[in-house]
Amino acid sequence: MATSWAQDLISSEQFDYRLSYSPMERVLGCGARVFPFDCYVTLHLPSASCEKFRTRTVRDSRKPVWNETFYFRIQTQIKNILQLEVHGDHLFSKNDVQVVVDFDLAKVQPGATVLEIFSLKPEKENSLNPEFLEVEFKLSAIAGPPEHLISNGVLVAQELSVLEVIVGKEVNEQLLKAKKTIILTVQESYEGTQKTTKDVDSFLFHCIKSWEPVLKVKFQSISHEEGTDSAYPLVLPLKQFPLGQEVKVRLPREEGGALELYLRVIDWSQNLDVRLGYELCAAEQDFLHKRKQVVADAFNKLFNLRRYLPEDEVPVVAVMATGGGLRAMTALYGNLLALQKLNILDCVSYITSASGSTWTLTNLYQDANWSQKNLEEHIQAVKPQILKSKWDYISVERLKVYHKELVERAEMGYLPSFTALWALVLEAFLHDKPNESKLSEQRSAINQGQNPLPIYTAMNVKDKDFSTFDFREWMEFNPYEVGFLKYGAYISAEDFDSKFFMGKLMKRLPESRICYLEGIWSNIFSLNLLDGLYWCSTPDEFWERWVKDMSESERKYSEDGGTTVYKPPDTATGKLCEIFNDILTDRPLKGATHNFLRSLAMYKDYMQQSNFIQWNDTVFDESPSKLTPSAESLCLTDICYFINNSGSSLLNPKRNVDVIIMLDYGVIPFKQTEMFADYCEVQGIPFPKVELSEEDRKNPKECYVFSDDSDPRAPIVVLFPLVDSSFKEYTAPGVKRTPSEMSGGEVNLHPIYSPYQTLHVTYSEENFDKLLNLSTYNILCSKDKILHALQYALQKRQNIWTRG
Template sequence: MSASKPQASGKVRIQPSLNKSEEEFVARRRNSVLQSLKKLQIQCSKDEVPNIALLGSGGGQRAMVGLLGSLVQLQKTSSLLDCVLYLSGVSGSTWCLASLYQEPDWSTKLESVKDKIIQRLGGPAVSWGDALAKLKKYYNGKDFFSLTDVWAVMVITAYVKEIDEHTLKEQWDQRSKDPFPIYTVIDKQCKQRKSGDPWFEITPHEAGYSLTGAFVDASSFGSQFQKGSKKNKQDEFDMLYLQALCGSALADEDEIKKLLWQKIKDFFQQKEKILEEMRKEQDKRRQEELRRERGTGSGKDFVVGLKLGPPEALLHRISERSQPDPNSAATDECYQLLMNTVDMNLSVSTALDESIRTTLNDLSGGILKTADKKAEELNEKCHTMDAYNNLREQINVWPFDAWMNIIKCMDLWIWGRNYNFLHKMTGEAVHSTLLESKTRDFEDAGLLLNSPYFSVLRKERNIDLIISLDFSDGDPFMTVKDAAKMCRERNIPFPEVIIPSEDSEKPKDFYVFKGQNVPTVIHIPLFNVVNCGDKIEDWSNKYRTFQLPLSAEMITDLMEVAEQNITNNKAKVVEEIRAIIEQKRSRH
């Protein structure tokens, strides 16, 4: 990290302007873009240099690999990537960004960086022990523990095959030769209430509400603020957590619940390892209590310790006051209750055959006999909270305490909970919705719009050209159509989007939407009639958003398909860049 970087201010910034560090980067990057345009035989003045933003949509590992392949080809194709000012992602695309920015100036050596990423994706999974250790760090190191932490450890690691504990700021250097990265999420409460500003961005410098213009230093995101000033600091989030925060909606809620309950069950089935962790934690607590009761560091403390009797007797007394022994029958009963609770929740979330449901009925005391699904879900919630309250009174030691909190988070469906840095602030610039609560919940932006348009549509970023790489499931034009509709509702300049009816099921590989005084938008669907022929549906079914991690062969095939979209349209992209420069020239 550059020594000249400003330190976190510890204050909330409510201004529509860009962060000063971002402004400085943009000025440097535009000079670099000017030189790259000359290599493409495009002549223009510094004032005529277009601001180009590249967007990666959501789509799980399909989006991660698809974006990687597209970027590789953009760099191979006359260094078009060097003309990009901003690189923004949603959900799975942010996994690609997180991997790329591990390497300083990755765009200058993208082929070798790509090979390194692909090798990792095809390598071994994160070990159970490392995952549990990371879960413990999250559990003990945060004021708010949520399903995002669980998702990071149990799901994101399964796809990205690593635990990246670097921070966003550690990845970034002001002298970077790469596009400026923007990670995007949404504010759940704003989305649900349909008020305020749901669009939230996280950059190497700041985190905050894109359209409102309310930000804190990125390293302060998650810390407690009151009336605009930092009250209590929280450790800066790491890249694994950021990927989970951005990529927390691989599918709908029911699918996520089924996956998470299954992952929790898989963890619980490591019974001996869990109990060993419990023993270690108890031993640690007992030793700490022993040291406190005996006293250390002075002669007086030593005398007090002698009066307490021999260590064996003292340990026995401490043990009697402590949590149940991991080897005891009571602990086995608690463990079984946890397993039964997980099984019961899993059965409600999954269509199981009658024989399995009968077995689970017996385990759960007949709670699953209710035929009505809504009644089952209500019973499941009541049973889950009863189990949580019962176990909390009996066992409060790692990792059982974490498992109980996970079950509570599952029941209340708590994701991405952090302190609200706008809490109790005053000012007309911020909607009252954002000022009221002490905490805010953040989630995958794909739940509202599966492409990060609003991160680059901030007026002060002055974007001239948006290149949207769409890796979404379903309608290949939904993101751009929804973006146009939302922009109309908010009076944000955006071109009119008209899709030929015959293209809805059979999209081409390149679309351009433009107009007067609006950014030009290039839209590129991943699977189309050019690179897939008449087998678009086959490709879509093969690469689902919600599926197991891709094999090495599938990764290679997907990379090639994504690369074709860029190779086939290089000349068209250059043509649009020329057209924008001509427009700028005509205005001067």
């Protein structure tokens, strides 16, 4: 649902607008070659039309002039970026894009005519050999009722209408016997194109109302290739039909007679199935209310408090686990066991995980009361799965079984992907039989606040041509919702994988088993070569490059007012280059799912919204047409290809987390934690600096505490790197090893030669026990530091509310 202010987003607006373009090109400077001899210009405004318009081709001219006019109907409350492309129509390079210019239409005021002169070269080059494109813009008002929008200040949902079409049965049957079908197209709709069959002769088209949808109808031979562009003998703008009334339309046939169509256009309810808002959902707020009662009791027992804590004074404590395959899974079991033994687990309100650590949580949350039971029982149950050989689960016979299930899913409407295959393999690795549990079913484990709320983390990336360095968006999954931090857009957990359009649920698919989500969260094979090249650099080089790119992007946006962006043409042509580009940039095991943000627009001032700015961290964020709402599907991967840290959700200011117990399972101590801290600093997200001495780097200890006293919003971070320090000499805090026990303290955590490397899928019993005991010990021996951090958080909470 929209926030209250968003409901009145354009209540004072009385008009929408029509925009006209008169593009023409001239040369400024003698002898300058402006364009190729044969050229034309295309115009695309994704926020107002799915169609790309183009001028005629002007041939054999260095100074082409078109003087053509194009009209778009726009909504001024959303971000409208017009893309103009100059194409060269050559004999050897047809339709080659020479130059691309993006223009922000917010620069054009209603009633005004504006002439824009776009320089098509960098300033230095253009002074010697100038090239320009001149375009005239005019914005005119259209009288009519204002469009009702729903927005959270970043995303905007526009009004939809529904076109009902019923095809006359008799003529349809005659056409089918003659091996012909009826093709119906509404480009401005969710469905796009539909056709009649023996069993289908009625249709629905869900249309973006302000795009002025048009129905096109034609006959086509069933044997005809799909996608062939032939003329539509019937073209009907839907605005011509009276709302809610059925209209009969006749389409003459060459064979004689006519096809009868019965049409009706109706408005569709504005109630959204996507929640647009940055507040916590009602279910999570209710959970926190219940969980804080459990946490208050736990704090009272730990610190012998003299009074019962009111809800506002109860600290919010979170456990944050990184990824790392079976290493992360095993170590997280040991860490949680130790927190349980110290009576600290009941102080925790959130647990976030990524990659391998998600496997621990999906196992635990099948038990509605897992944190109230002895975790050693869970560990003994999962141990055989970690020790067993995995070869049988990737045999040809097994792969046939997996393939059968994936075919059935595709027939139901799920998008096929290699990640789904990996999900089934992973399920077999970790379970003896299919795990029928689902994410939404984990609500039974938190409905009384009896366990912390689990949050799983993934990243949405581009499936081709870009590394995670260039584009990625944090995405969180919890038993209540799945959504994007950056966009403030969420859907119910059971609706993930279903089909959405403009914030409305179009087709609900059955909720997937949890293994399909695990395949996304721990997709360790979705690396493309661009990711690999990026990770070959050192962390310092990475951050230097990222910060530089971000600052240049912000400077460009600031200097130009967000109105004009020039892009170099893509000069790569030819099949060989295309093949090489696929090898370089494609993700071999990419995960695809239906995009629940599909077709939502970006609000006109989304770049100024503080909630968006917090996660505005790629150069594409100021280009609405390249952001996720414009994509039909999501490409979700393991977060480790950017930062192997699941803490992003904990930095949501609405969660107001006081303490993060950070469990870093990286084989290089501190690396991921430092990168995350640097990321937060660049983004302006409250987070303490991670400052370490040379001695710490050479001989890391079990536990470190970081805080920022100058910023009360910054959480206290209790960091546990995965290190074998005093464990070499102690079996338990204060209990020294005997000579016969010394080998049990030798845990090989070498980045290259360790038996715990991320891609290892089977452990020996000895190695499993060592890692489990190490991760348990490191928490137990750090009890005083954890309690001190919790006590400090309690004092901060009480001081804040006392001053308030």
